[in-house]
Amino acid sequence: MAAAKHYLDNPTNAVLSGLRGVTLVNPSLLLDETNKIIYRHPSSIVSPSNVSVVCGGGSGHEPGFSAFVGQGALTACVAGTIFASPSAQQVRACLSHRLPAETQGIVVVVTNYTGDVLNFGMGIEKARAMGKKVEMVIVADDVGVGRAKGGKVGRRGLSGTALVVKICGALAETGASVDDCARVGRLVVDNLVSFGASLSRVHVPGRSLQEAKEEEERLGPGLVEIGMGIHNEPGCEKVKTDLPGLIKIMLAQLLDPSDKDRAYVNVEKEDDIVLLINNFGGTSNLELSAVVTEIVGQLGDSYGLEPKRVISGTFFGSLNGPGFIISVLKLADTGLGSGKSILELLDSPAEATGWTASVKSETWEKKYEKVKEAVEKDEGDTRATNLRGLEKLIASEAEVTRFDTIVGDGDCGVGLKRGADGILEMLANGQVTQDPLASLTKIAGVVEDTMDGTSGALYAIFLNALAANMRQLDSSNPTELTPKMWAQALDGSVKALGRYTPARPGDRTLMDALIPFVDTLGSTGNTNKAAEEAKVGADGTKGMKASLGRSVYVGGEGHTEVPDPGAYGLSQFLCGLAEAL
Numbered sequence: 275m276a277a278a279k280h281y282l283d284n285p286t287n288a289v290l291s292g293l294r295g296v297t298l299v300n301p302s303l304l305l306d307e308t309n310k311i312i313y314r315h316p317s318s319i320v321s322p323s324n325v326s327v328v329c330g331g332g333s334g335h336e337p338g339f340s341a342f343v344g345q346g347a348l349t350a351c352v353a354g355t356i357f358a359s360p361s362a363q364q365v366r367a368c369l370s371h372r373l374p375a376e377t378q379g380i381v382v383v384v385t386n387y388t389g390d391v392l393n394f395g396m397g398i399e400k401a402r403a404m405g406k407k408v409e410m411v412i413v414a415d416d417v418g419v420g421r422a423k424g425g426k427v428g429r430r431g432l433s434g435t436a437l438v439v440k441i442c443g444a445l446a447e448t449g450a451s452v453d454d455c456a457r458v459g460r461l462v463v464d465n466l467v468s469f470g471a472s473l474s475r476v477h478v479p480g481r482s483l484q485e486a487k488e489e490e491e492r493l494g495p496g497l498v499e500i501g502m503g504i505h506n507e508p509g510c511e512k513v514k515t516d517l518p519g520l521i522k523i524m525l526a527q528l529l530d531p532s533d534k535d536r537a538y539v540n541v542e543k544e545d546d547i548v549l550l551i552n553n554f555g556g557t558s559n560l561e562l563s564a565v566v567t568e569i570v571g572q573l574g575d576s577y578g579l580e581p582k583r584v585i586s587g588t589f590f591g592s593l594n595g596p597g598f599i600i601s602v603l604k605l606a607d608t609g610l611g612s613g614k615s616i617l618e619l620l621d622s623p624a625e626a627t628g629w630t631a632s633v634k635s636e637t638w639e640k641k642y643e644k645v646k647e648a649v650e651k652d653e654g655d656t657r658a659t660n661l662r663g664l665e666k667l668i669a670s671e672a673e674v675t676r677f678d679t680i681v682g683d684g685d686c687g688v689g690l691k692r693g694a695d696g697i698l699e700m701l702a703n704g705q706v707t708q709d710p711l712a713s714l715t716k717i718a719g720v721v722e723d724t725m726d727g728t729s730g731a732l733y734a735i736f737l738n739a740l741a742a743n744m745r746q747l748d749s750s751n752p753t754e755l756t757p758k759m760w761a762q763a764l765d766g767s768v769k770a771l772g773r774y775t776p777a778r779p780g781d782r783t784l785m786d787a788l789i790p791f792v793d794t795l796g797s798t799g800n801t802n803k804a805a806e807e808a809k810v811g812a813d814g815t816k817g818m819k820a821s822l823g824r825s826v827y828v829g830g831e832g833h834t835e836v837p838d839p840g841a842y843g844l845s846q847f848l849c850g851l852a853e854a855l
Contacts, residue, residue, distance in 0.1 A: 278477040278487075285356050285480040289333045293353060296340045299627050303343055306372060309364045312340040313350035313372040322374035325446035325455045326350070329383040329439050330365070331390050332357045334478070335504060336555075338590035339439060341628030347443035348626065349373055356478055356593075357505045359389030365397025369406060379407035379452025381459060383439050385431025386414035387505075409456035413438050415468040415601065417527050418501025418510050420535035429538070430503055432468040433552035433599040436589035437620070440629055444619040450610065458608050462616065465604040467528050467539050471500045471509070471520060472554055472597025478506075500524060504554070504592040504599075521568045521600075522576075528602055529577055541604050543578035548603040548620065553588040554595030562586060565598055582617060583638060585631045666850035667694040670843070678839035680832040681820070686839040689725045690847065693733065696724035714741045729840050732771065732784060739770035761796035768792050779811065781821040782833065784840035787812040791848050805845070805852035812837050812845035 282288040293312060297303045302318035305311070310333075316322070329339040330352030340351045352368045354360040369380060380401070384394045391412060398408045415434035442459045450458075474493055477485070493499055493512065498520060501510035513523065531537050541547060551566050566586050573579040582605065590599070605616050612618075621635040668691050675687030697720050718737035725733060743763035768789065777783040779790070790811040795804035815838035 278483055280477075280479040283479050285478065288479050289353065289355060292333065292336065293340055296343075296627070300341075300344055300625070302345070302625070306367070309367040310353040310360065311350055311364065311368045311372050312343045312353070313368070314343060314345075316374065318345065319349075319374055320345075321447075321449065322376040323378055324449055325452045326373040326377040326380045327383065327439070327443045327446050327455070328352070328368060328373070328380060329435070330354070330360055330368075330394070331385055331387070332359055332505070334476075334593045335591050337588065337628030338433075338436060339628070342436070342439050342443075342626045344624060344626030344629075346447050346622055346624030346626065347440055347629055349377075349443075349446075359387065359393045362393045362396035362400070365394050366400045369397055369401040369408065370404065379409070379455075381442055381446070381452060381455045382408060382410045383435065383442060383459060384410060384412050385435050386412050386428055387431065388427070390431075407452055409452055411438060411442065411456055411459035411463065413463050413466075415463065415466040416501075416503075417467050417469050417536045417538060418503070420510075422535055430507075432470060432504060432601065433550060433590040434463070434466040434468045434601040434603065436552070436629075437466065437548070437550060437601065437603055438462050440624065441616060441619045443624065443626075444622040445608075445610075445614060447622070448614060450614070454610060458610070458616075458619075461606055461608065462603065465539055465606050466601065468599050468601040469500070469524050469528050470502050470504070470554070470597055470599040471498055471524060472502045472592075472595050473498055474596050475502075475506045476554075476556070476593040476595040478593065499597075500527075502597060504590065504595075506592075517564065517568055518572070521565070521572050524600055525569070525572055525576065528600060539602075539604055541577075541579070541602065545579070546582045546605040547579055548583045548605065548617070549573070549581040549585070550589070550599075550601040550603070551584075551586040552590055552599040552601065553586075554593075554597035554599070555588055555591035556594040556596040557598050562598060569600060583620060583631075585620075587630045589628065589630075665694075665698070666853065667691070667843070667846045668698075670846045674839050674843045674846070677836040677842060680836050682839060685727055686729060686843055689727050689730055690843040693721050693725040693730070694847070694850075696720040711741060711744050714744065729784065729843070732775065735774055736767050736771050736788075739767040740764060743767055743770075756799075758799065761792070761799070764792045765796060775822070777822050780818070782815045782818040782838045782841070783820075783822055784838070784844045786815050786818075786838060787841040787845040787848065801852045805849045808848045809845040812841040815841050 282291065290307060293305050293310060296312055297305050302315050304313055304315050326349035328350050329348055332354040334356040339348060340353055342348045343351050350368050350372050352360045352364050373380065382394055382398055384390050398410055401408050413431040413435040414429035416430040416432045419429055438459050441462055442455050445455050445458055496514050497512045499509040499512050500523060527536055529541050531540055551562065551569060553562050566584065570584060608614055608616060671687040671691040674690060675684055678684050678686035697717055700716060700720055714737065718734060718741055721730065721737055722734045740763055743766040777785045779786050787808040790807035791804045794807040795801065816836060817834050819833055
């Protein structure tokens, strides 16, 4: 239940501390702590008569929308407690006291949740009674709730709200009227659809661990919940599928015109769209990028759509939720002429830390020619040799990973397995010759391509140096290299490796296996004996304190329990190589 662990368990302190942090990363912002309002410093507003744009809602959706306050976006934001609407009094205080007195009018952007609509509505009515011109734009972009189930309440507001806020804020910055700002905001909402999915519900700071356990068990292992809301509301379906299958389901609910219950926006092949992929807050950037790739690919292949803009990141979160939301905006004409199209308003700069889309219009519009990638030549014939001993290394992956989890970062075994798999695949494809030099060069290339991290770099340097040393031997018959020649080449490779790492036997590194292998091969010419000595060296690292590598930074007594993962993994590789030879 890692999701139930928080740095701040008091939700009230978490909200106030979070709001203070927003002002620390943008010095042009101020905080009204009593009313939990983030607003622009009067001196930062160049044209105070421009329309003021306000948004707000429950906390827990950061950076939405406190971090959207700034030039080119929001003028102010009103925050509630976690997942709860701010009060009407907070809203009234914002509209009455935290906006420029000269403003020609106010546009309030609200997500379509009952509490938000009612409380912001009351605050707006009080502001109107004081003579202020205020328009409300309600964002309802969720397709997880269909027409039948939504009834009179309608669709929920999701991450498309970020697009509405950015467009309204940018338009207000141009000096547009309050009526035009509100009209364009509603135009965006009318052409906007969003749909979310999550691997789990989120845990709210301050709530019990038992509740967290129940939340985790509710969904069940291997399932993803689609249509899930941003306040832990249940979704419309639980499915077990892979990423391509998930995206296929989600895009169908967003774009299928035959689904009369959810076909809110009709998007045709000739239409221009903007794609927003919003992180719930707990999805890794690596996975989110993979999600983007899958979505863009399926949009093109299945729907003939190529987004004019692709925006990805955390804009409207749900605490640390492991999910994401897809928002598709169909571009429509604002009717306001040059400089005020939806794309131009999205691309316009904003001094708001929550709006992280930084790519300029010129970059998007420029035509880029395809660049040809250099392809290395495949030299030599393809007569296969037998290196099946590598399977020994693959079989040891779990054990190496276990060792590295105790004393490192847990990636050593996976890296070694990738290298071995790559070499075996090369064997299966008949890409190894009976010329040791040519084969070794190919193997070094595979190691470079498949193995990463420190071990991968060391192996690649060593193997490339070995190939270079063998080439310098200039044997008249490269297929008949003697053990003495191998030992000479290996010794030179160890020296080459020494130029890039100070590691030596006794430092608890892969050198504790490599050096005994090279020395023994040089003195005996026997590969099996050399491999045995490599294993002895690797086993000897158990109990040895590390002098180099990530193990140096890992506390505890793990080094007394297991050998060095790199040395152990290399010994397995060398034993497998010896068996194959």
